[in-house]
Amino acid sequence: MNSSKMYIHLFDGFTIEYGGEVFNMRDYLSRQSLSLLEVLILQDQNNVSRDFLxxxxxxxxxxxxxxxxFNIFRLRKLLKEIHTFQDIEFIHTEKGGYRFQPEVETIDDTSLFEKEFAAIEKAASYDDNTSVHARIIIDLYDGGLYNDTEQLWFMQKVEYFRNVFLSVTDKLCAYYLRSAQYAELKSIALKAATLEPSVEENHFYYIQALISEGDYAAAYEYYQTSTRMLVSEYAISLSEKMKELYSDIIGNNEEKKNIEGITSYYKSKEISRGALYCDNTAFDYIYEISMRNAVRENLRYFLFIFEIKADGDDEKRLEKLLEKAKVSIQSSLRSGDVFTRLNRYQFLVLLPCRLEDDAYRIAQRVSSSFQGKVRNRKERLHYYIQNTNQ
Incomplete structure (x- = not known):
């Protein structure tokens, strides 16, 4: 890099490169000063009004x-205390506000990101020309913005860059797959899957790259690992195209297995304690098998819905309550029982019970476990029970 230019990196950190040195700004600025400087930088050298700040x-x-x-004064002082920056004026006072405009040529990754995206924003799909801009965007993005605050403006910025990255990744991967650029596809998809592991599409394209290279063994192994993670950690139901990908892998994989190897593989698998948590698709299959067993062995099964009830609409608090509910269900039921997440507020449970009273006792045990994990009495876990034979 040109040492006479200043390079600012806001994705997945906050560093400034200048004069042949790299400064991690978290080592030099306070939390408040960091956030204030980041806002000024994100305005792309435009005037930032006092009212907004x-x-x-x-x-x-x-x-x-x-x-x-006071905080502008403090920020300027802290920047001046960095020896390399002592002769550089970073923040200019203007009518009604402030502007971040160092007295040297400055390049920041977020502005470059937005500039490249503006060039391809309206493209429904990518070609040889638009893919160049898209690749720059992918290379620039190394994770979410440095963010040490829960302020809505910051959260919206973080989500904006994330959504652009995912959208561009999807179109670029589709282009690389169409044009048989499998090495590029593999590289981009792996980076996306690493940064955003909860997005199925990223894993889908990485597996496609492995299949296209003829590496079916690696594709099979990665498919097993990634889909298990999507289902168990993120409660995501696999799409039809992801399921079809499995058939492609199996249908073309010529590596033969022996019964000893298969047995050893399953014996080595760690079996989690408590009830089995799975996605909706797996739950449907288990329900069908259970109903067949119920007819053959004269068993009674009950469906339970556990629903979070709480005041307000705090998304982060709701997620914490859902995690507490999940732990309560998992720890209160037997290892052979199964449950899934239905929606934003509810979990669905299937388990065999000899008597209806037993079903209600189990539901109450789960509810009591949940109440022991929360302090607010208005936060409750309600339950609804239905005999599958009725």
Whole structure:
């Protein structure tokens, strides 16, 4: 890189490269100063109004203007204390606001990202020309913005860059697959799957690359690992095209197995304790098998819905409550029982019970376990029970 230019990296960290040195800004600035500097940089050298900054950082302050001026002063002072930056003016005071515009040529990854995306934003699919811009976007993105705050403006910025990255990745992978550029496809898909493991599409394209290279053994192994993760860790139901991919792998894999190897493989698998948590598709299959067994062996099965009830609409709190509910269900049921997540608020459970009273006792045990994990009495886990034979 040209040492006379300043390079700012905001994706997955906060570093500035200048004069042949790399500065991790978290080592030099306070949390407040970091957030303030990041906002100024993200405005792409435009004027940032005082009103915007006061509302963003000091909405509840008795004297927001005084707080803003003090923190701008403090930020400038901390930047000057970095020896390499002592002669550089980073932040300029302007009418009604401030502008981040160092007195040297500056390049930051977020501005480059947005510039490249603007060139291909309207493209429904990519070709030789648009793929060049797309590849630059993928190379620039190394994870979410440095973010040490829960302020809505920051969260929206983080989500914006993430969504652009995923959209561009999807179109670029589709282009590489169409044009048989399998090495590029493999590289991009692996990076995307590493950064965003909960997105099925990323794993799908990586497996496609392995299949296209004829590496069916690696494709099979990665398919097993990635789909198990999607289902067990993220409760994602596999798409039809992902399921069809499995048939492609099996149908072309010529590696033969022996019964000893298969037995050894399954014996080595770690079996989790408590009830089995799975995606909706797996639950449907298990339900069908259970109903067949119920007829043959005269068993009674019950379906349970456990539903979170809470005041407000705090998404993060809801996710915490859902995790507590999941733990309560998993630990309160037997290892042979099975459950899945239905939607934003509910879990569905299937288990055999000899008597209906037993079903209600089990449901109450789960509910009591949940209540022991929360302090707010208004946060409750309700349950509904239905005999599958009725």
């Amino acid at each position: 006061m509302e963003l950082f000091w909405e509840n302050s008795d004297n927001p203007l005084s707080s803003l001026k």
